[in-house]
Amino acid sequence: QVQLVESGGGLVQAGGSLRLSCAASGLTFDHSAMAWFCQAPGKEREFVAAISWSGDSTIYASSVEGRFTISRENAKNTVLLQMNSLKPEDAGVYYCAAELWGDGSMRSGAYPYWGQGTQVTISS
Numbered sequence: 378q379v380q381l382v383e384s385g386g387g388l389v390q391a392g393g394s395l396r397l398s399c400a401a402s403g404l405t406f407d408h409s410a411m412a413w414f415c416q417a418p419g420k421e422r423e424f425v426a427a428i429s430w431s432g433d434s435t436i437y438a439s440s441v442e443g444r445f446t447i448s449r450e451n452a453k454n455t456v457l458l459q460m461n462s463l464k465p466e467d468a469g470v471y472y473c474a475a476e477l478w479g480d481g482s483m484r485s486g487a488y489p490y491w492g493q494g495t496q497v498t499i500s501s
Contacts, residue, residue, distance in 0.1 A: 380492075381491060383398070383472065383495040384495060387498070391465055394459070397473075398458075399411065401473075404477065404490065408477060409479065410427060410428065410476045410478070411473065412424070412481060413447065413472070414485055417466075424438050425445065426446075427447065428456065444460065444463075445458060445461070464499065465499050467499055475488060475489075
């Protein structure tokens with residue numbers, strides 16, 4: 378059974394940083410593209426960042442480009458999201474997602490596996 382468990386969310390001031398982590402089990406992690414999505418209250422889940430199964434390719438939403446960095450640690454079956462210069466509009470529940478052999482899609486429908494999410498709250 379595939380499990381994705383996010384951690385690292387919390388309350389931070391605008392301009393601050395957080396590092397989210399997603400621990401994966403039950404899947405061939407180093408053959409899986411990984412992604413982060415964010416859902417703010419009253420809004421649809423939106424793409425944030427993705428990394429290909431090889432780690433050679435990353436893609437970001439334009440709103441986070443240059444502030445967020447996605448990376449993966451295959452030895453630990455973990456994907457990370459370093460978030461810097463946080464803005465109030467970055468707040469929401471952040472979800473980790475996985476797709477076997479993916480190149481890192483921006484489409485939520487490409488990912489069959491999802492975590493439960495971790496809350497990020499940003500005070501202005």
